[in-house]
Amino acid sequence: MSIRDWPAAERPREKLLAQGAASLTDAELLAIFLRTGVAGRSAVDLARQLLAEFGSLRALLQADLADFSQHLGLGPAKYAQLQAVLEMARRHLAERLRRDSALESPQAVRDYLKALLRHEPHEVFGCLFLDAKHRVLAFEALFHGSIDSASVYPRQVVKRALAHNAAALILTHNHPSGVAEPSQADRVLTQRLKDALALVDVRVLDHFIVGDGEPLSMAELGWM
Numbered sequence: 001m002s003i004r005d006w007p008a009a010e011r012p013r014e015k016l017l018a019q020g021a022a023s024l025t026d027a028e029l030l031a032i033f034l035r036t037g038v039a040g041r042s043a044v045d046l047a048r049q050l051l052a053e054f055g056s057l058r059a060l061l062q063a064d065l066a067d068f069s070q071h072l073g074l075g076p077a078k079y080a081q082l083q084a085v086l087e088m089a090r091r092h093l094a095e096r097l098r099r100d101s102a103l104e105s106p107q108a109v110r111d112y113l114k115a116l117l118r119h120e121p122h123e124v125f126g127c128l129f130l131d132a133k134h135r136v137l138a139f140e141a142l143f144h145g146s147i148d149s150a151s152v153y154p155r156q157v158v159k160r161a162l163a164h165n166a167a168a169l170i171l172t173h174n175h176p177s178g179v180a181e182p183s184q185a186d187r188v189l190t191q192r193l194k195d196a197l198a199l200v201d202v203r204v205l206d207h208f209i210v211g212d213g214e215p216l217s218m219a220e221l222g223w224m
Helices: 012-019 024-036 043-054 057-062 064-067 076-099 106-117 152-163 184-200
Strands: 124-130 138-146 168-174 203-210
Touching: 012 024, 024 043, 024 057, 043 138, 043 184, 057 106, 064 076, 076 106, 076 138, 106 124, 106 138, 106 168, 106 203, 138 152, 152 184, 168 184, 184 203
Parallel strands: 168 203
Antiparallel strands: 124 138, 124 168
16 A cells, blocks of 8 residues: 555654654654655555664664665665765754853753764764853864774874864763763873863863763763
């Protein structure tokens, strides 16, 4: 049966308009993105099949072009559309964050950092540079690979803070394992950076660790 023959309340697009996007399942959201199904399968049926093949919506969103294009109903055109949607979402979060003080919008900070780093397959260390009113000036990913106190250079962080004329910053890095629990190395690194940045009067407000759930704030744990 075609989706057009479903009751209006069960059609993904109509359901979204009536109840909001949060009311839809992963398959229903993906079906709206796909727009059409294939022979013998509605868009929702195809979406369910794709989610089963990839294992999750997140895995589908993170797939590279080669893997993405191997699946029924997908290809370079859909991949380009998906990457555009993801980038629009990241830019929307960035604009939302720039309007307010980072300290007054902790959830906006979490949402932005999660959108930037949660999908990364390797560890990435970055900084959110802030002005004197704690508004966002810029975000930079500064180091890639295995992040520890030996692979993050305080001199480079200080250099970029001065380049942005930042008064404060928020440190962040991801744990590709998905577990956001800070390690002892994370605590040592944070203190080294705090000490180095204090020499140029730049405050370190927080260090967020991004995993599968909500990013963890070291400041909220009392470790700053």
